[in-house]
Amino acid sequence: MTVTRQSFQFADRIPSTPSIGSTTVTSPDHVHLSFGFAAPHLFPIEQLNEAATEAITSSGRQALQYSGAGGQGKIRQWIQSRSAVHGMHVKEDELLVTYGSTQGIDLAINVLVNPGDHVWVEAPSFFSALQSLRIAGAKLTSFPIDNDGVKVELIEQALLEAERSKAPLPKLLYIMPTFHNPGGVTLSVERRIRLAELAQRYNFFIIEDDAYMELNFTGEQLPTLYSLCPERVIYLNTFSKIIAPGLRLGWALAQKEVIQKMKLLMLGGSVGVFTQEILAQLLERIDFEDHLGQLKAYYKNNRDIMVDATRQHFGSDVTFHLPQGGFFIWLAFNPGVNTTELLPLAASKGVSFVGGRSFYIGQDGLHYARVCFSYCNGEQITRGIRALAEAYKEWKSGTVQIG
Structure with a gap:
């Protein structure tokens, strides 16, 4: 006997859009600039x-x-x-x-x-x-x-x-x-x-x-x-x-x-x-102030590494506000850039970020990207920004090759 399953009506409150998360890539060499995570080596x-x-x-x-x-x-x-x-x-x-x-x-x-x-x-x-x-x-x-x-x-x-x-x-x-x-x-x-x-x-x-x-x-x-x-x-x-x-x-x-x-x-x-x-x-x-001082010193140094790498590899193609704390740098590309299209190309080059579209209620934000300087170490940040710049330049030139 064949049973035909009817579709089930879930609660209307469940959103139609998927939840936003970071990349699921597990390659050990992948640079997760998408991860808004704390630095694990700083956990006490x-x-x-x-x-x-x-x-x-x-x-x-x-x-x-x-x-x-x-x-x-x-x-x-x-x-x-x-x-x-x-x-x-x-x-x-x-x-x-x-x-x-x-x-x-x-x-x-x-x-x-x-x-x-x-x-x-x-x-x-x-x-x-x-x-x-x-x-x-x-x-x-x-x-x-x-x-x-x-x-x-x-x-x-x-x-x-x-x-x-x-x-x-x-x-x-x-x-x-x-x-x-x-x-x-x-x-x-x-x-x-x-x-x-x-x-x-x-x-x-x-x-x-x-x-x-x-x-x-x-x-x-x-x-x-x-x-x-x-x-x-x-x-x-x-x-x-x-x-x-x-x-x-x-x-x-x-x-x-x-x-x-x-x-x-x-x-x-x-x-x-x-x-x-x-x-x-x-x-x-713990001495909380001492612990907090270690966090701030490490994250500030990582921020500076990311800023230097971004300026070196992107030049005037992106602008950003210099954050005086926190975890993130918000990259603004020229309005014609679509960072959603850039995501898979960047992933193929070993780096992830979060596209700007995720942070808006409408269709705005496509020429923005969020990168995090807290989770990765200095070498990873430099490598990741370089890979992201390579992906962007390839996208910009129209010679996109994935896979």
Whole structure:
């Protein structure tokens, strides 16, 4: 008997576009400039080993329960103390530990956004945030960035026009103000102040995704949007960039009412309680400022290597903002270049990157490319940029040969 299987109707919220990821090439010689990863040799392996051992021997049976042990309290205290260093003074009930900052993005969006709500984003913007907003059914509008971050004057003009015409105002603005992914730019102090004022006046929330804030090569500390407008900002950060991404721990800061609503969506209860126990033990064993200094020195050196290689091999064919922190350089080619077409050619030459199209809500961004300087070492970065330039010149000449 032959059974004819009917097609199954999955939930409408599942996006039609595939998720964006890095290359799956596994060749040992391949240069993964697409990977927005931390440098693995900088993970504090020995101290983590000691911390994990202590977590097991001192409180393992309790730490492995649903409710965990004392590590959760220590992590929350550390986050409060570190936040205060950056001008954010939060109470216990204004803090939520999350599975990385990406879960924080998703929780915040699901708390704030109903299908059809208007949400404003930067152009370009972090693709995982865009994916979450699409799943939530948000109506997206984007605003361009320049070397001083998102153009807040255009946001203000749009708000004034919406108010004048009685058009819908935004429910939410998602922004990465410091060492933007992918743009590498940082929102100026003047724009931060004005954006905070606009959020208060027009009653919209800001999700401040500050994942790269600690990786600051200059030492200049800018006020967070949260510190300027805590009643209208959900602040997100993560241990992924400063300790190790595999821990999958981050945090959100917001008003008590917002945190309570975000907690309601966390059906599994407390996040990674045993991992928090290990991390708490680790943070007691390391000099965090010294550890952070090592990260910043290494990433700054890698940035400089990538900048030098890009200038040498591309010349005036690309432009970019010099990032003062973070992981990324955002390459701008001439408008006629299509980096989506360049992806397979670059892969054939042993290098991957992320095409600019992935960071936009429409069909824009085709002449941009994101390259990461954190994961690969200096030799790999130089080799990868050289291979990317070779692929580009071959594409430009029309003599493309793949395979």
